Amino acid sequence: MNKYKRIVVKISGEILGGNEGIGIDLNVISYITDEVIKAYELGTQIGIVVGGGNFIRGSKVAIKGIERVNSDRLGMISTILNSITLSDSFISKKKNSIVLSSIPIEGIVEKYSVERAVEYLEKGYIVIFAGGTGNPFFSTDTSAVLRAAEIEADVVLKATKVDGIYDKDPLKYSDAKKFSEIDGNEVIVKNLKVMDLTAFSLSCESKIPIIVFNLMEKDGIKRIVEGERIGTLVKV
Numbered sequence: 001m002n003k004y005k006r007i008v009v010k011i012s013g014e015i016l017g018g019n020e021g022i023g024i025d026l027n028v029i030s031y032i033t034d035e036v037i038k039a040y041e042l043g044t045q046i047g048i049v050v051g052g053g054n055f056i057r058g059s060k061v062a063i064k065g066i067e068r069v070n071s072d073r074l075g076m077i078s079t080i081l082n083s084i085t086l087s088d089s090f091i092s093k094k095k096n097s098i099v100l101s102s103i104p105i106e107g108i109v110e111k112y113s114v115e116r117a118v119e120y121l122e123k124g125y126i127v128i129f130a131g132g133t134g135n136p137f138f139s140t141d142t143s144a145v146l147r148a149a150e151i152e153a154d155v156v157l158k159a160t161k162v163d164g165i166y167d168k169d170p171l172k173y174s175d176a177k178k179f180s181e182i183d184g185n186e187v188i189v190k191n192l193k194v195m196d197l198t199a200f201s202l203s204c205e206s207k208i209p210i211i212v213f214n215l216m217e218k219d220g221i222k223r224i225v226e227g228e229r230i231g232t233l234v235k236v
Helices: 026-040 058-063 068-092 114-122 140-150 184-190 197-206 220-225
Strands: 006-011 045-050 097-101 126-130 155-160 181-183 210-214 232-235
Touching (some): 006 026, 026 068, 026 220, 045 068, 068 126, 114 126, 114 140, 140 197, 155 220, 184 197, 197 210
Parallel strands (some): 006 155
Antiparallel strands (some): 210 232
């Protein structure tokens, strides 16, 4: 029996860009959708939130001169591009998928609502939440936890390029210590830079755990759904 019946997977836009982290690497897209499908075929209801950093990261663009609200709008539009690409990959592999966006684009993506999302999930669709929260100043990390709370998901899976949360950057420090599990409030107090702190705060308030894991580790999503302990569990 699966440990989790309904999940939200958060994927960074940079991962979709492959080694360069820019644009869209179709081989990576195919790998990601294959990994999601392994969990989907266990009967798990799956929502996905994907970032837009492979095209544009609003907060960084704002520093260079574009007004913050507009730069964040560009970032939200980038998430729609990524979401459509992921959905197309699922559909090409004969899996039902739908993009629901906080920023509706008539004829391209449907407008997000909680009721519509739950209806699609219960019909067996992989639902991709695009457009972030629909508001500037909020990251797609926060959007992932918000959508998880709204659809009453069991857990948020934060897919990264590292295998969990460390006390410091493991790519820079050989003595970095990995946490197998950690309290959400401790993440906030220690200001660990693995996920937006607003997202962690919302996770604690909503009682939705977060699992940080390496997306490049094969079968990771499937193994988590089945109850295997991989990555780092952020307890709430």
